[in-house]
Amino acid sequence: MSSPRNFRADAVKDYKRDDSVTEDLDFRETLPSSSQKKKSKVLGNEANSKKVKKLSLQKIPHDNYEYSSEEASESESDHSVWTPHGSLGRDRWSSEYGGSAGPSQTVSPLLSDIHKIVTEGELNQLAQIRPLIFNFHEQSAIKDCLKMLEKKVAEYDIIQEFMDLEFKNLPGEFIFGNQPSNREKNRYRDILPWRVCIITLKNTSKIKLTVLLAGRFKIGHLVRDWGCFHSWQDKDDSTRVPLGKGKDYINASYIRIVNYEEEYFYIASQGPLPGTVDDFWQMVLENNSNIIAMITREIESGIMKCYHYWPTSLKKPLELKCLRIFLENYQILQYFTVRMFQIVEKSTGTSHFVKHLQFTKWPDHGTPASADGFIKYARYVRKSHLTGPMVVHCSAGVGRTGVFICVDVVFCAIEKNYSFDIMNIATQMREQRPGMIQTQEQYHFCYEIVLKVLQKLLTLD
Template sequence: MNNSCSHVTGECYGCFDGYWDSFCDHECNTTSYGEGCRQTCSVNCVNQLCHHETGFCNSCNESRLGDFCEIGRQQEDESGGGASILAVVGALVVILVILAVVGGIFIWRNRKQKSTEKRKDENDIHLSNWTFRFHTAPFEECEAENGEVTAASAPTNSVTDTIAVSVQELKTYIQQHSVDSHFLDQFLSVPMTSGSPQTCGVLPENIKKNRYKNIIPYDASRVPLLTVDGEKDSDYINASFVKGYMTDKAFIASQGPNDIVLNDFVRMLWEQKIDKVVMLTNLIEEGKKKCSMYWPVEGEEEFGDVSVRLLTTHVFAEYTIRHLRLSKSGEPCRHLTQFHFTAWPDKSVPESPWGLVDFHHRVMAVPGSGPVLVHCSAGVGRTGTFIGLCNLLKEAEATGSMDFQSVLWKLRQDRMHTIQTVEQYKYLHKVALVGYYTAGTIINVKDMHFRLADLESDEDNSTSSRNYKQEFDAVVEVCDATVPKIREPINEGDQTVYQNLGGTANRRKDRLSNILPNPAYRPDLTAAVPHEDTYINAVLVPNLTKNGHDILTQLPLPLTVTDFWRLVTQFNAGLIVAFAADSDQPDETVGDFLPKSETEPFENDRFLVETKHHTERGLVSEFTLTVHKKIVPGMDSSITETKKTLALLLCKTSELDPESVLELQEQISFRRPTGSSRTIYMCRNGADHCGLMCVQSILLDRLKFDQCLAVPVVVGSIKAIRPQVIPTVDQYKCLYRVLKLAYDSQNVYGNVTDVSSASEI
């Protein structure tokens, strides 16, 4: 209202008629209208549906007329008097004329029928589809929890002709249909809603309890709360029981609570004895509040009659795990684990399926007795995708196949609009493929020696569940099916795949034409002077606790030395782990970028790099570098920091046996920066040696924290970003053997003892 809002939060001080919520970005529910949505649509409107601003009825009940359906037909007839007789006579004349015209058309069409029969049939089909959509207009658009608009379909009681895909054929199936309309056709064939009654959610007293006006639970599957103080409307919350694979009420799909229902949401956790919550949205996304916080930042907080205490928080790259304790006066306290996936971008799907699969492993590893509560913002899109993944993997385990279309239909029988977009439906196929092939591959340390003996078995040993080569090949094949191909463009207009954006000028900055950065992960350099290029052949990769934090890049070419130091300074590198080019065979493609000695710094027109405290430590030369940025004409005046100090570990060997890798990892662990400072891993091609060290570092951190080996999941997550990482089965074996060596010798982190919270995770 009047463009007036809080200068801190942007929340509105008032909304125009027909709109509500903190940012006035939601229309009134379909049964309310006007200022603050406080007025209720006329009971004479069909289904009590009216325009959110004016209150005019969409259509009237039988024998009612007028904008608000306030006029009875009998009343109108009485007021019409004798004029109605004239109207009847006029109508009869019009009808006679219409009959004459129709008769003429009928005769003409009969003469043309045979010659146009085929075309007529096709047109009838198209007209029928169009008319059908027109008559379902009230359900035509759905305000998605990720901001998208999705088409709805009419209710139906079944879906036929579904195809269960064998897990052995799933990879080929995904590749075959990656560019055609197959997934779209399947998605559109399943109605968004079952047509079941939704009367409770649209009652006037419940309207504001719905985060989105057209995401309403079915009466038959909604989660009823216990009434409070005899208030009949206190039993409603926008949440639905959802079936698992061959299991009733395995899940509760819920909207993320708004402030109005915050206490009700916590009450539902208590009443339904929830011990696992899966949260798939962030609290704020693109400036909009997607979910109210139902746990304390620290300590304890009361939500109605239920107190919630935060016990522990563990932050990982793409998700956070919190342990909560719920208590209520006079009753034993309960414990709950919240799994919060933080890497699902608004209005999209995650770039890679590996993070969600790792997250799913976490959720399933924790035992639970009640239903798993899953929520995002609306509780349908991301929520439906995760529940669909759970059910598909159970189906694959039981039958060896997955019926995606049937799973989609079954979900929508319990909650409308689950899996909202075709992009989510496509993504579900990729996640299910990765989830199936990585099932059972996360090894607890207590089972390490048994499982490694199994992996060490001969390739032809039929009694082995999976050996190194088979597991490695599976990871490579799954990545091949789920990761977009990256190559140089055939011509300047070729935009069919991810490529080295920027054309010919940037291709000279790539050492190898088959190792290019995916633009989704490439760090964009900042132009400090006019027209300066922003491209560098590098990718952002996660470490254990931060997504997109560290960097893999190639040793700089003579052309890209300045770009490399721009990367170091602009992305706050605190440690560089570099594999030197072989000094016995000089490589002219590697530019000079380091000081030659403490008295001979490196210098070009943009940077001066000095070194002190050069130390030789076994396989590593350790340097302390000071990088000075030069101020040049045209440089951005906002740049004030001109000096940076960091460490460089220069690895002098490329013979990376497990003992050498472990020794290098010890040095990396000792010098690894903290806080926001990054680690840059670099080698000649930006993938092979530096990729091994990056992956091994994450695996050792997980061994320390989780007491588990998660090799396929971690390798897959990095190969999804840089496919050339871990290129051979020998490197893949090395990862396992270093973990075993580290655990047995306790050489990297000291005693690897049980972490009290890790066993729960």
């Protein structure tokens, strides 16, 4: 167990990616594989995949916006924070200027704190993770945990852990992603949501089982080898995120991680393509998600990693088929950019507010040189979360996305004096979406981040 033994859980009652399917499917030969050199509780208890009560629906006019179906200019802004003039009648968000929060950019914050969404001091404070109970016993447990994790890293045990994960990450059946009408909605041919079935065994309750394409655990083998098969039923929507009443397809998966008494709820999604922007925002709205965590730049090493799916101007909203997306405010920080969006349903005029947090310091290859910036980013994302599952995406929606989800769960566990197991978290993720935490280097980065947090924790008074 990669953790401070129990972290006094009893005292705190209040609180794959091998290269996926190697069998090349003829009808998707035009799509790149994710392994190629890229060419071309929620802590939310009430949020789940069912209908949840919407938090921020209201009818608000936007008389001061210029409606345009054209994409706004992507010129760089002269400042790190911009807000719309007269928008929403919010006195705290006001400016006489229009700016651009377009492509990923690094601009030194120069404005006074009154215009900032978050200060560097607040981020530094968030990065200081401290358990609810921090007595002598807990400090001793944390020291033991730290020694154990350091030993695993020093002796390369985590390499074996990752290899074991690859073995567990068996190819599943991607029935929806492979349908002809959905092929163009996938960025990579080998990263698709699982098809999951419910298997009923004689004299037992129902269990989840991923149906394998060519494995020994096909239905017939359950009958022949186990002699216990009774019936089975498709549960295609159990991890696949459905859109609308017709349960249309988007390359995104529900991810639920259980650690002690807590369930952490996310949507892991690929970065939108030009043809899936409407679907992506529909997914955000239908799941009542107030957070989008984007862990990629739009273009890296000259390669398109994610389509620019948000408005770039404070004056011109992004016009979609059924929705209108307004950029209300933004701030460019050292490691990430914060954007405040309002989604307006054209048919009803109701609004939903979303905070978009884009981490911009992940290098084109490998992992960030320092864990500090990513720790601040992850903590601010968690602090900002209010409703629905967090929507997390990178390019494919598995590698960096998996790293974020893993460390977010661990940070929450440390705060509540719960033990944690990084390999168990990764295993749970991969059971719900293939290839989560895609490379050995990313897996090592998860340990590096956790070690950094625990080492800092032991320096506290």
